[in-house]
Amino acid sequence: MRQAIAIILSLAVLALFIGLGTWQVQRLKWKEGVLAEIDARIAADPVSLPVVPDKARDTYLPVTVSGQMDDATLRVLVSTKAAGAGFRLISPLQTDQGPILIDRGFIRVADEMPPVPAGPVTIEGNLHWPDDRRSSTPDNDVVGNTWFARDLDQMADTLSTKPILVITREMTPAEPNVLPLPVTSEGVPNRHLEYAGTWFLLALTWSVMTLTLLWRKKRRNP
Incomplete structure (x- = not known):
């Protein structure tokens, strides 16, 4: 009975790690879409300065x-x-x-x-x-x-x-001694791939630990 409960709990934790990793992969795809929109906005044709620029509307x-x-x-x-x-x-x-x-x-x-x-x-x-x-x-x-x-x-x-x-x-005219540092999307944080890798690595580690413990227990109780 205890072993069955332990296996169920281990599978639940494994499912949680895999679910979180999958969610971060989905977030990665979403963030890449956001970054693509930002890059397209930055590179669009310039317009006149708005009379009253608005941060929410006019950033980039x-x-x-x-x-x-x-x-x-x-x-x-x-x-x-x-x-x-x-x-x-x-x-x-x-x-x-x-x-x-x-x-x-x-x-x-x-x-x-x-x-x-x-x-x-x-x-x-x-x-x-x-x-x-x-x-x-x-x-x-x-x-x-x-x-x-x-x-x-x-x-x-x-x-x-x-x-x-x-x-x-x-x-x-250009300033010969000043290097422009134009706006890019590089400063927008996008660590979802790193987070996904962390959760999947935890899932792998948890699987190895669980299988090792079960194998050792089986050896002690043939």
């Missing part, structure tokens, strides 16, 4: 903006795989809809701060509301101009702009 929206940049730049500390540590450069752009924030791109830590473009510019990019801040992220050093997160309200207050950020994909 491709836009074209034109205007004159003010002579001010915030440095946001980041790290890239290709170039290592550096800064994102955030500057205000005066547009016909008012001043907004422009993420111009990346320079290395050792590079000199490039001046803002002197004349009118046209920027193709994507609207974004970054979520850079974590519990361990230091407070931004506004006085020392070293920022650790792109906090839109704080940046907008510092640069006297609207809390609207366009991340540059292409600027005309």
Whole structure:
């Protein structure tokens, strides 16, 4: 009787592990579809900047903006795989809809701060509301101009702009010493394959342990 109960419980646990792994595979397919939609949205033809951009509706929206940049730049500390540590450069752009924030791109830590473009510019990019801040992220050093997160309200207050950020994909005329870091879907978490593998591995481990215990018990009680 006890052995039958133990077998039933073991099978129930095995079914739970397999079910959770299967669910994560389904979630993986769903997330891949979401990422494909995001990639298609990012790469779509740019439109004019909405009069009142909305985070829920307009995140990743491709836009074209034109205007004159003010002579001010915030440095946001980041790290890239290709170039290592550096800064994102955030500057205000005066547009016909008012001043907004422009993420111009990346320079290395050792590079000199490039001046803002002197004349009118046209920027193709994507609207974004970054979520850079974590519990361990230091407070931004506004006085020392070293920022650790792109906090839109704080940046907008510092640069006297609207809390609207366009991340540059292409600027005309181009800035030769600034590398654009356009929006991609790489930052969207997708660990469902890892989770599925974990649950299926637990199912395999549980099966091996259960069969081993049953085999040992059978040897002791032929």
